[in-house]
Amino acid sequence: MGEEKAQMRKYLGWRVRVPFALIAAAVALTIVVTDSGAKTAGKAHAAAGLACGLGTGKPATGTPILLGAISVKQAGTDFTDIPNMANAYFQCVNANGGIYGHPIKQDLLTDQTIPSQLAAEARQLIQTDHVVGIAGSSDIIDCAVNSSYYAQQHFYVLEAGIAEQCYSSPFEAPVNMGPRYSADGATQTAIKLGAKKIAFDQSNVPGTQYNAGGSKLIAAEHHIPIQFLTENAASINGATAAEKEVQAAGPGGAVVLVFTPPVALAILQGAQHLGLQNKVIWTCATPCNTDFLSNALGSTWNHKLYVNAEMNDIHDDGGADATLYLKVLKQYGSSVAGGIGSFSQFGFVLGQLAVKALLSIKSQVYTAATVNAAFHALKGFKTDFLCKPWYFGALPNNTDYTTYPENGVMQIVPHSGCLPIDKVDPEVATVRAYEKAHGV
Amino acid sequence: MPSWSSFQPFIPIGLAAGGAYALSGVGMVVLYRATGVLNLAFGAIGAMGALIAWSMINTWHVPGGVAYVACILFGGVLTLVYGMIFGRVLAARDPLVKAAATLGLALLLLGVMNRLWPAQVTRTLTLPSDNGGFAVGQANVDWTQVIAVGFGIAMTAGTALFLRVTKLGTAMRALADDREITATLGVPVRRVEAAAWFGSGLLAGAAGLLLADLDTLASDALTFLVIFTVSAALIARLRSLVVTFIAAIVIGLVDNLITPINSITNFRDMTPFVLAIVALLFFAGRRQYSFARGGIR
Numbered sequence: 044m045g046e047e048k049a050q051m052r053k054y055l056g057w058r059v060r061v062p063f064a065l066i067a068a069a070v071a072l073t074i075v076v077t078d079s080g081a082k083t084a085g086k087a088h089a090a091a092g093l094a095c096g097l098g099t100g101k102p103a104t105g106t107p108i109l110l111g112a113i114s115v116k117q118a119g120t121d122f123t124d125i126p127n128m129a130n131a132y133f134q135c136v137n138a139n140g141g142i143y144g145h146p147i148k149q150d151l152l153t154d155q156t157i158p159s160q161l162a163a164e165a166r167q168l169i170q171t172d173h174v175v176g177i178a179g180s181s182d183i184i185d186c187a188v189n190s191s192y193y194a195q196q197h198f199y200v201l202e203a204g205i206a207e208q209c210y211s212s213p214f215e216a217p218v219n220m221g222p223r224y225s226a227d228g229a230t231q232t233a234i235k236l237g238a239k240k241i242a243f244d245q246s247n248v249p250g251t252q253y254n255a256g257g258s259k260l261i262a263a264e265h266h267i268p269i270q271f272l273t274e275n276a277a278s279i280n281g282a283t284a285a286e287k288e289v290q291a292a293g294p295g296g297a298v299v300l301v302f303t304p305p306v307a308l309a310i311l312q313g314a315q316h317l318g319l320q321n322k323v324i325w326t327c328a329t330p331c332n333t334d335f336l337s338n339a340l341g342s343t344w345n346h347k348l349y350v351n352a353e354m355n356d357i358h359d360d361g362g363a364d365a366t367l368y369l370k371v372l373k374q375y376g377s378s379v380a381g382g383i384g385s386f387s388q389f390g391f392v393l394g395q396l397a398v399k400a401l402l403s404i405k406s407q408v409y410t411a412a413t414v415n416a417a418f419h420a421l422k423g424f425k426t427d428f429l430c431k432p433w434y435f436g437a438l439p440n441n442t443d444y445t446t447y448p449e450n451g452v453m454q455i456v457p458h459s460g461c462l463p464i465d466k467v468d469p470e471v472a473t474v475r476a477y478e479k480a481h482g483v
Numbered sequence: 484m485p486s487w488s489s490f491q492p493f494i495p496i497g498l499a500a501g502g503a504y505a506l507s508g509v510g511m512v513v514l515y516r517a518t519g520v521l522n523l524a525f526g527a528i529g530a531m532g533a534l535i536a537w538s539m540i541n542t543w544h545v546p547g548g549v550a551y552v553a554c555i556l557f558g559g560v561l562t563l564v565y566g567m568i569f570g571r572v573l574a575a576r577d578p579l580v581k582a583a584a585t586l587g588l589a590l591l592l593l594g595v596m597n598r599l600w601p602a603q604v605t606r607t608l609t610l611p612s613d614n615g616g617f618a619v620g621q622a623n624v625d626w627t628q629v630i631a632v633g634f635g636i637a638m639t640a641g642t643a644l645f646l647r648v649t650k651l652g653t654a655m656r657a658l659a660d661d662r663e664i665t666a667t668l669g670v671p672v673r674r675v676e677a678a679a680w681f682g683s684g685l686l687a688g689a690a691g692l693l694l695a696d697l698d699t700l701a702s703d704a705l706t707f708l709v710i711f712t713v714s715a716a717l718i719a720r721l722r723s724l725v726v727t728f729i730a731a732i733v734i735g736l737v738d739n740l741i742t743p744i745n746s747i748t749n750f751r752d753m754t755p756f757v758l759a760i761v762a763l764l765f766f767a768g769r770r771q772y773s774f775a776r777g778g779i780r
Contacts, residue, residue: 118703121602247749275752278707280500280698280739286492287742290485305602309699312607317492318623339607380601 093370094363096136096398103141107148108409110397111174113164113189115182116153119276120248120303122181124381125203126151128390129179129397131375136394142401145409150174156248158188165189169196169411176414178397179390181205184249186215198411199418199435201396203389207253210470216421216435218392219353219385220443220464222250222301224471225328227257227464228351229299230269232445233326234261236349238297240268242288242323244310245301247273254301257468264467276306281313289319297324304336304381311340311348320347329353329443333384337448344448349456352444354388354428359455362427364395384453388428396421396433422483430461434483438474485743491621493739496697499628500711501735502635503693507712508719508727509642510686515721516659517679518570521582522562526709527592528684529691530702532557534600536692537608537700547611551692558688559681566680589706596702608695631693632732638686639728646724651678711735714755718762734758 110133112126130149137146150172152164161184168174177193178201186208193200194214204210204217210224220228226243233241243258245251255271262269270291274284288298288310300307307327314320325348332352340348357365368391372379379387400417401409422434430442445459466472477483507525515521532554539550565588573581600606616625646652654675657665666672690712694705711734719726738754741747 118602273749278704278752280496282496282697283493283739283742286496287748290489290743305699305701308607309701316613316625335604380604
């Protein structure tokens, strides 16, 4: 009898577990199908009428042109919005004739800031997947790990840069300033607003000394004391970090934040919990330039957070590029989780640059040699997102904007104009000299 | 060394965090004693409940109170379902296997959360009690912080009383003492275990809600805050609810009070590990090292 009961229990147990597992699988499948179905339906309807690439309104059906990208995706640091927005633009171009009939296909690999993983991914893209170009990358250490490999392979990379090598290797060209120069801009703004001392806080990831280097020089130039702090972004307590920063800045001081939006938000909300938003001047590097942050902060932070925006603010920019960006984001940008903001703007410009280069290849033969030559030859690219025309070079974006939150969106600070990054930072001086010599 | 005024603002932050850790810690100890399972998924369960509450408020425009209750109930129901399905399967396995299985649940939930609520989107969950508070010296205290500490005290005392005076609580203590004899005496073991799973899950949901407000509404960060809870429970040798509460408060305070000390502030994340190791070495030295399921105090 005991054995019978044990058997019965085992049988009944399976009758509970198996249906439960089937239900869970059905739910998961529903999520996947609904998600992809919505994307496909949206794209088909939206194809017509967008001036992407050739703007023919007819889908490209030829042999795909494979472009690679590498982006960091880990707890507290996820830059995939940048390649995802580039890909959104590629999809728009593909729906409008592609590159003379060839659709662009993105091969995106993500990493968790492990050097061996980065090295393997670069080799996978070039040697295994045979991408003909790399456009849309944004990674903490890709340039540091792979810039010499890209040079060996004669790949000229279009990216949103972070590491020092992104701004010094002749084979890398960033559309952004990166954390160092963006932090420079935030520091300059803090000093301009009258800060008596600066607390500079950033994520504890590789490159912290490089990121802080320019701000150290700028603060020294103006005889303003500066203290450097770091946080573990993956486990940050916003209130604790905010209190630490305010204490470090002291009365009449400023806090310069160099974090991704979720982490910056945690800190700023922590500051609000503790009533610290009026105790110091708050500034932030480019990642804070997103409407999501402004909306989440609410009106309490109106005009209280000054953000160094590496690209023009969408709400103040009525230009053709801004208009197209908004349409592409709406119709193809479902995987751009951060929405309107600097990251997706970087991705959009990267997409435009890649397409401009591909369309310039007169032979219409798309090999690694022709595509990278076209990338390298990019210059004089005008966009209403940037203060100056872009060219393939070390630091082509070295003049930017200042924004602040206003009723849920980011707005350009009135009369702030274009802010040239201080050339006390040596690389900026070198680039300005190059631009003057070459009439760029 | 920073001045006393530099430390003051971190005291209410630390106390509030400790109060939230204590909620999970009490649930963790009761569950361990009743079922032998060290639930490492507490953080993930609380995080998912908080994210569901966020979606209810921001996407479906459900009133906040309903969303908060949903968060807590979600914690209870998910923990109960896990316990009823996998608790039974793993009942005869040793504690390490049972704990590893809950780690699997945590990782599964983490994956689901990252899929449904991508990290790039900034999300916040604010409670009405965030508005308003009072100043104590250099420290600003908001009502959420007061609630976190108060709730931690209330749940610790309430759970201890529940275990002492109620029939179900007595059954749980009996189960913790000796499962076989308790079953032989006719106590409905499965129902008692179910109550332990459900109750501990409710506490995980409540802790997730508080920490989402006090700390951050990020799936990764909230999931791994379970480390603080586990440390508090280990210091109490997975036995005493009062010691769990005190340990959680101490961990929360030390973790935050280290912040203004520049020379060690970057090592704050080590706090729960260091305190747990010190406590375990202390108990080992006094030959009191025992995680045997001999009753809950």
